[in-house]
Amino acid sequence: MARLRNDDKRRRILQAAVKVFARQGYFAARVSEIARKAGVADGTIYLYFKSKQDILVSLFDEVMAEHIAKARHEVAAASGAPAKLRAIAEHHLRVLGENRELAVVFQVELRQSTKFMERFTASWLQDYFSLVGLVIEQGQREGTLRSDLPRKLVAKALFGMLDEMVTSWILSGKDHDLPRMAAPVVDLLLRGARAPSLARARPPLRAVAPLAGGR
Amino acid sequence: MARLRNDDKRRRILQAAVKVFARQGYFAARVSEIARKAGVADGTIYLYFKSKQDILVSLFDEVMAEHIAKARHEVAAASGAPAKLRAIAEHHLRVLGENRELAVVFQVELRQSTKFMERFTASWLQDYFSLVGLVIEQGQREGTLRSDLPRKLVAKALFGMLDEMVTSWILSGKDHDLPRMAAPVVDLLLRGARAPSLARARPPLRAVAPLAGGR
Amino acid sequence: MARLRNDDKRRRILQAAVKVFARQGYFAARVSEIARKAGVADGTIYLYFKSKQDILVSLFDEVMAEHIAKARHEVAAASGAPAKLRAIAEHHLRVLGENRELAVVFQVELRQSTKFMERFTASWLQDYFSLVGLVIEQGQREGTLRSDLPRKLVAKALFGMLDEMVTSWILSGKDHDLPRMAAPVVDLLLRGARAPSLARARPPLRAVAPLAGGR
Amino acid sequence: MARLRNDDKRRRILQAAVKVFARQGYFAARVSEIARKAGVADGTIYLYFKSKQDILVSLFDEVMAEHIAKARHEVAAASGAPAKLRAIAEHHLRVLGENRELAVVFQVELRQSTKFMERFTASWLQDYFSLVGLVIEQGQREGTLRSDLPRKLVAKALFGMLDEMVTSWILSGKDHDLPRMAAPVVDLLLRGARAPSLARARPPLRAVAPLAGGR
DNA sequence: GATGAATGAGCGTTCATTCAT
DNA sequence: GATGAATGAACGCTCATTCAT
Numbered sequence A, B, C, D: 001m002a003r004l005r006n007d008d009k010r011r012r013i014l015q016a017a018v019k020v021f022a023r024q025g026y027f028a029a030r031v032s033e034i035a036r037k038a039g040v041a042d043g044t045i046y047l048y049f050k051s052k053q054d055i056l057v058s059l060f061d062e063v064m065a066e067h068i069a070k071a072r073h074e075v076a077a078a079s080g081a082p083a084k085l086r087a088i089a090e091h092h093l094r095v096l097g098e099n100r101e102l103a104v105v106f107q108v109e110l111r112q113s114t115k116f117m118e119r120f121t122a123s124w125l126q127d128y129f130s131l132v133g134l135v136i137e138q139g140q141r142e143g144t145l146r147s148d149l150p151r152k153l154v155a156k157a158l159f160g161m162l163d164e165m166v167t168s169w170i171l172s173g174k175d176h177d178l179p180r181m182a183a184p185v186v187d188l189l190l191r192g193a194r195a196p197s198l199a200r201a202r203p204p205l206r207a208v209a210p211l212a213g214g215r
Numbered sequence E: 001g002a003t004g005a006a007t008g009a010g011c012g013t014t015c016a017t018t019c020a021t
Numbered sequence F: 001g002a003t004g005a006a007t008g009a010a011c012g013c014t015c016a017t018t019c020a021t
Helices: A002-024 A031-038 A042-048 A052-077 A081-097 A100-107 A114-142 A151-172 A179-191 B002-024 B031-038 B042-048 B052-077 B081-097 B100-107 B114-142 B151-172 B179-191 C002-024 C031-038 C042-048 C052-077 C081-097 C100-107 C114-142 C151-172 C179-191 D002-024 D031-038 D042-048 D052-077 D081-097 D100-107 D114-142 D151-172 D179-191
Strands: none
Touching: A002 A031, A002 A042, A002 A052, A002 A100, A031 A042, A052 A081, A052 A100, A052 A114, A081 A100, A081 A114, A081 A151, A081 A179, A100 A151, A114 A151, A114 B151, A151 A179, A151 B114, A151 B151, A151 B179, A179 B151, B002 B031, B002 B042, B002 B052, B002 B100, B031 B042, B052 B081, B052 B100, B052 B114, B081 B100, B081 B114, B081 B151, B081 B179, B100 B151, B114 B151, B151 B179, C002 C031, C002 C042, C002 C052, C002 C100, C031 C042, C052 C081, C052 C100, C052 C114, C081 C100, C081 C114, C081 C151, C081 C179, C100 C151, C114 C151, C114 D151, C151 C179, C151 D114, C151 D151, C151 D179, C179 D151, D002 D031, D002 D042, D002 D052, D002 D100, D031 D042, D052 D081, D052 D100, D052 D114, D081 D100, D081 D114, D081 D151, D081 D179, D100 D151, D114 D151, D151 D179
16 A cells, blocks of 8 residues: 555656656756656655666666566567567667657666766666577578678667667657658668669569658 | 967867766866866866857867768768768768767767757758768669668668767777778668578678677 | 744844845855854755845845834824924934944945845835825925925935935944934924024025926 | 057046946946957056056046036135035036936945945045035124034035935936036025924024034 | 956855755 | 755856966
């Protein structure tokens, strides 16, 4: 019971923090404004979090814990490495595309310092990379992906491409559908930009939908 | 003469700022420490820059102005879209790979706020994207790149991949050679990750050198 | 209770401010010294006042609010315009004569800028002038004051005379009794400096041109 | 020759200072702005004045030196104490009424601190008071002024009345003619505010106690 | 004499955090 | 547990003054 009430208060603080961090940026954000928005006293924040920074870190950890599990699940449900990569990309863009404020916090505020980024990298990003790595390995075994691919590099490349799509989407201010971009990104990653040589008789390519906006 | 002395002082301030921003982060950086490192009085900073933030913005603008010109030059010197893309990637990684502190400032500190990022995006990144866009267009005309490529998306993808390589390199703390990664990144972008289908008789791929390090 | 503590703290800050402003002048006064003298932390000042200037303005407003009421009361208690004018003068000199530090703040520090003075003039001084104006009007009706007096000018003159007495007293450094001067000042104002001529058959007074505007 | 050029520069600095002090107030005034307005370099100011404060003090001293002499002259030219008092009042109001900026500096900026005021009081104001004192003494001898007048108090009263007229005029923002007020002020001082009683057989005046102190 | 670039001391104010209630 | 009044360390920036040219 007390547990429930506490959890509720903690959640309200985190939700308020997302809004405030997104709007003002981490440094300009005032703990007292988070408290006001969460409907608690300033001091109460410190019953649930060690410090202002701990709010940001907790935010990140809890959102990640939730989504990394879901991502693994979706990957497992897809069959074939290409489909699994598409699932990863879709999940990545869907999670951030559904909540612009959260996306701002993840794309901008979490990258305030090498300290934060190292932490981010050491925990969640390694999981992300190894998930992609496993998918690639499987693709290589099943023959759908080139066997000479440097796996870590591909993982970083995929993350980098998607990350840029998200950042671009945030800054564009436009409201086009972010997850829609998963398909063309993965398509580019899989097929590459190079024109097929004539000798290879290829069917005409399905045109990729023109992309809205941006950055 | 006076010109020289001023320029020298301004440059020393900017150089000191790179070091201090890289080490402490923009917010934690103290103007007085930049002054100390530059060998000038605190007040002197304000003869050359309007504010602390103006130091960061000027840093960015001046470094960009210098390198964007060089990049165009190198692109012009390369022949064929694939080689031009490689030139872009190499330039990107070389500039940041040569000066880790500058790279930290560009990868981390400049992304402190949506304000900064919007500025960055509106100026330099658009140039970057349109440069890549032109190269792709040329590649499509000359038949080396797929004609159905969404140009803006490819530009963003390339930037995102390289950006992630730089960030990864910074955070890894290791000292492998960043520009070396230009080739495999562009190779992946051009050829894609997908295995060639058997029907297409392809020569064995040159193995990409295993990538060092990290993140 | 909390009310008491707050009021007490606020009062202590104002009292400390009077001392510090009087001794150092408003500009040279340090907020941290006011805090130290009031026995609170620097930041506490800003729980009660918006800014350093707000301390000065509040000081003025609160002292005025208190004394203007008392002055009206004393005026009401006196009978006849001459006695009422004497009451005003006595009150004026008594209030400032009782607290030299407060007098310094009122005579010197509050006149730092046209901004402050305009504020002062617009609020309290208008009240002062209209109080005197009413008394003069009454005196004219009851026949104790000349009917051709320009009321506003007399009000300004009385204020100016008393104001100079206070300033003079402050700067003299001596400790004679300020309120004692109310009688001779009012006597001079009432009777004038001119010697009575024994047989003076006086021509009717030329009316003084009505005075434009003012303050 | 050099003398001439210097004097010109010095004068230009003082003229610029009047404008800047009047507009911004002494503390907010920037030495560099005075320099700019005077058409000289910042450093040049310090060839003519010891400090920012010295500009203000010099301003005051030089304007006073000029006008006090003129005032004495005008007093000498008038015959009879009442006319002499009128001459003083007219001079006072004319000098300040002719140059609103100078008036602002004298009424407001010069009263920034007890330091300044003590200086002002010790020099020029004593001259003012003794000039008035002599006139009163003469009036008493010639029988035009009451023989029981406390001379110093009358001098202060006259100054206070005129001072308030000037301040009032500055703050009113209106542009009525200041010197015009000399006559009614002196008339009030001479005749007093009391209505003449027709058949008043007056008892001899109770002497006012001699006033202590200074200024 | 004149310049103006350089100096560096100095301070109002904010706000994360604490702790008595 | 919850409160919110109180704390006090911390710092970007200004500007009167100097002095090398």
